[in-house]
Amino acid sequence: MSGQTIAILAVWITVGFVLIRSTYHSDASHHDKWIIRLQVILFAIAFSLWGENTELQIDRYFNDYPVTLFIKTLSLLSVSVLYHDMLKSIRQASSPLRILDYLGVFIPIIATLAFTFYVVTGIPDRQSLRFIVIGFRDATICFFSIAHFIPGSWWMYKQESIPAMKVKALCMSACFTCFCITAIGSISAAGLAIANLEGAYSVSTALQPFIYIAIILFVLQLTPHRWFSWLIQSGRLRDYYRLKHLENYIANYAYMPDMPQIPWYDLLKASQLELAVYRSLIMILDYYPLLDKQGKAGFVYQQLAQHSEEAKDYAQLIRQIVKIRL
Amino acid sequence: MSLISIKFSSDCGGKLNNTSIELALEKLGYDFSIFDLDDFVDYVAGDVRREIIVRPRVLEKRVTGIWVKADTAHYVFYNSTLHRIHQIHSILHELAHIVLRHPPKPLDEIFSKDLLKDYDLIPFVGMARSIDILQHNDPHEVEAETFVYTIQGQLTAADRLKILTGQATSIEGFKVFADIVGYADRKRS
Numbered sequence: 244m245s246g247q248t249i250a251i252l253a254v255w256i257t258v259g260f261v262l263i264r265s266t267y268h269s270d271a272s273h274h275d276k277w278i279i280r281l282q283v284i285l286f287a288i289a290f291s292l293w294g295e296n297t298e299l300q301i302d303r304y305f306n307d308y309p310v311t312l313f314i315k316t317l318s319l320l321s322v323s324v325l326y327h328d329m330l331k332s333i334r335q336a337s338s339p340l341r342i343l344d345y346l347g348v349f350i351p352i353i354a355t356l357a358f359t360f361y362v363v364t365g366i367p368d369r370q371s372l373r374f375i376v377i378g379f380r381d382a383t384i385c386f387f388s389i390a391h392f393i394p395g396s397w398w399m400y401k402q403e404s405i406p407a408m409k410v411k412a413l414c415m416s417a418c419f420t421c422f423c424i425t426a427i428g429s430i431s432a433a434g435l436a437i438a439n440l441e442g443a444y445s446v447s448t449a450l451q452p453f454i455y456i457a458i459i460l461f462v463l464q465l466t467p468h469r470w471f472s473w474l475i476q477s478g479r480l481r482d483y484y485r486l487k488h489l490e491n492y493i494a495n496y497a498y499m500p501d502m503p504q505i506p507w508y509d510l511l512k513a514s515q516l517e518l519a520v521y522r523s524l525i526m527i528l529d530y531y532p533l534l535d536k537q538g539k540a541g542f543v544y545q546q547l548a549q550h551s552e553e554a555k556d557y558a559q560l561i562r563q564i565v566k567i568r569l
Numbered sequence: 570m571s572l573i574s575i576k577f578s579s580d581c582g583g584k585l586n587n588t589s590i591e592l593a594l595e596k597l598g599y600d601f602s603i604f605d606l607d608d609f610v611d612y613v614a615g616d617v618r619r620e621i622i623v624r625p626r627v628l629e630k631r632v633t634g635i636w637v638k639a640d641t642a643h644y645v646f647y648n649s650t651l652h653r654i655h656q657i658h659s660i661l662h663e664l665a666h667i668v669l670r671h672p673p674k675p676l677d678e679i680f681s682k683d684l685l686k687d688y689d690l691i692p693f694v695g696m697a698r699s700i701d702i703l704q705h706n707d708p709h710e711v712e713a714e715t716f717v718y719t720i721q722g723q724l725t726a727a728d729r730l731k732i733l734t735g736q737a738t739s740i741e742g743f744k745v746f747a748d749i750v751g752y753a754d755r756k757r758s
Contacts, residue, residue, distance in 0.1 A: 261750055271745045279749045333742040404739040408747070465750055500706050502714075517725040522718060528655045529700060532630040551652045560652055 250458075251291050257465055258287045275332075282325045283465075289318040290458070295373070312373060313358045316380045320350045323387045330395040340390045350383065371436040374443045378433020381426035388419040404558055406475045411464040418460035425454040479516050485565040486523040489543075492569050496540060497533035499526060524561065543567060590716045593669055594723075601723040606657060610645075613664050617643070621667065623660060625649035626688065634659030635688070636666050637695040638673045644695075646688075658717055662698045665716035671696065671709045 261283045265276045292298065298311040324347035331338055338344050361372065393416055400412035432447035493499070502522065509515040528551065534544040546567050554560035599612050614621040620642040628635070628648040633655060637644040645663040647656045666673075673694040677685055679702065702710055737747035 265749045271749050275745050276749055279746060329746060333740060333746065335742045399740060399743065402740050405737065408738045408740075408743075497700070498704050500704060500711070502718075514722070514726040518718070518722050521721055521725065525655070525658050528652065529633065529703065533700065551655070552650075554652060557654045560654065 247293065251293075254287050254290050254462065257462055258283045261465065278325055278329050282322050282329070285318040285322045285325075286461070289315045289322070298373075308362055309358075309369065309372065309376075312376055313354065316376055317351060317354050319380060320354065320383060323384045323392075324350065327387055327391055330391060334395060334398060338391065339394065343387060343390060346383065346387075371439075371443070374429070374432045374436035374447060377447070378430045378436075381422075381429040382433075385423045385426040385430070388423050392419045393423075406478070410474060414460045414464040418457045418464070421453040421457035421460065425450050425457065476511075476513055476516065479513075479520065480510065482561060482565045483510065483516060483520050483523065486520060486527065486561075488569065489564065489567060490523050490526050492543070493527060493530050493534060496535060497530040499530055502526075520561065524564070527564065539569075543569065589669070590712065590719050593716070594719060597668060601720065604724055606660065610660075610664065613668055614643075617667055619643055621645060621664070623647065625656075628688070631701065632697060632699040634663045634698040635676075635690070635695060636663035636673070636697070637676070637690060637693045639693060643667055659698050661717045661720060662713050663696070665713035666696050666709065669709075669712060669716060671713070 262280060265271070265280055292301070292311050292315045298309065298315075301311045302309060327338070327343055327347065357376075396412050396416035396419065400409055400416065403409045403412055428447050428450035432443040435441070435443040435446060490499075505515055505519045505522075510519060527547065531544060531547045534540045534547075536544055547564065550560060550563040550567075554563055597613070597616060599609060610621050610623055621644075622642050623645045624647075626635075626646040626649060628646070628650070630648070630650065633648050633651060635644075635646040637646070645660055647659045647663075649656075651659070673696055676690050676693050676695055676697070679695075679697050680688070680690070696709070696713075698710070698713075703714070738744055
């Protein structure tokens with residue numbers, strides 16, 4: 244079984260999971276469920292039809308017309324339009340650029356008209372047509388990404404307080420960025436094909452590795468939270484040691500009674516690590532008023548006093564305090 | 570009771586050991602998976618059969634909380650100038666004294682008369698949480714502090730479960746889509 248077949252199977256298994264989940268384990272509205280279902284199904288269709296060889300094999304059954312390319316193009320563009328609508332709903336905001344809303348209406352029409360035009364007129368250079376269609380498709384998705392998807396994912400990262408979802412928002416931002424990098428190659432290839440110049444194939448494949456990264460990131464952000472727990476744990480461990488370092492610094496200025504320490508192996512358990520972070524924070528908040536008010540200690544005192552006053556919640560307080568450099 | 574002799578359980582959400590604190594919590598019988606501070610205050614008040622009134626006060630930074638045992642109610646004063654998490658910790662510390670039935674002391678043994686006058690606490694009994702008192706390693710203060718950490722151990726264990734099984738996202742507009750995709754398992758009622 245080839246790598247591509249395994250990847251296609253993995254994508255369809257993920258689709259199956261989403262379809263089952265949306266059917267049997269969600270109380271969401273019909274409309275919202277179908278927005279998600281269509282996105283994953285259309286993405287899976289486009290992914291399954293990846294590659295020129297696949298196109299040639301399937302198009303044989305359609306009199307060698309580029310039906311597969313048409314289906315892939317329409318699928319991916321539709322995913323972009325659906326994601327754009329979903330992102331507007333998530334942000335509860337209108338489109339950042341009005342033209343993005345109109346593209347959603349016109350893209351299927353333009354794509355269908357272009358395909359029909361090809362069928363009717365019979366343009367001979369199939370290879371050039373392929374570069375032009377892919378270039379047009381990727382340019383459109385790139386436009387959506389730069390105008391809405393990347394800033395939208397970044398907005399979600401900033402707004403989100405659940406650590407696993409912050410990771411996923413970063414994944415999406417990175418996914419779209421990788422896609423845009425790949426699109427540079429395909430758009431350049433389209434330009435070369437239109438200008439009837441050599442080198443379109445080399446240019447189109449030069450940045451292709453980035454699309455594999457984009458696909459992996461796209462699938463990753465569909466996975467349940469617990470799969471990211473190891474990543475979040477390591478970040479929390481870093482927070483703990485920074486707090487401990489600050490606590491030890493304050494201990495130079497104030498006698499702190501010993502509290503029983505949590506053994507290092509228990510810090511590998513998420514709940515124990517969280518407790519250790521909490522305890523260290525309380526020690527810092529209790530004893531920092533004893534710091535010298537001059538010099539470096541005075542600077543640390545002011546930072547702690549400021550964060551204590553301004554941080555809106557526990558999570559933000561930790562985030563601000565671990566940034567204090569000694 | 571010295572600090573060293575207090576065994577800090579490394580498995581606060583699981584099997585209980587024989588420390589007085591964990592026995593007291595077990596006897597209290599509060600469900601920490603649904604912890605809410607106001608609810609916990611009411612629960613403890615019900616347990617000790619006396620009203621507990623929690624109030625903010627402007628105190629100096631070194632003093633984080635004061636418990637006053639008055640004739641008809643317990644008063645818990647917390648320093649309103651502190652961060653909310655510090656305030657909650659201090660409130661729980663004072664509640665610990667009440668739950669663990671620590672004998673209150675005359676407050677003029679803890680604070681100077683001038684300070685007592687400033688805080689309007691003459692001539693009551695109680696206990697206080699302050700840097701000076703914590704540094705003295707008073708056994709009751711250590712026990713109260715350990716009580717709070719034990720509660721927090723149970724809360725973090727419950728929170729951890731909530732993160733895995735509850736809310737998938739904090740972004741309101743995204744909740745329905747996160748649920749459809751199944752980012753976090755949801756307990757169905």
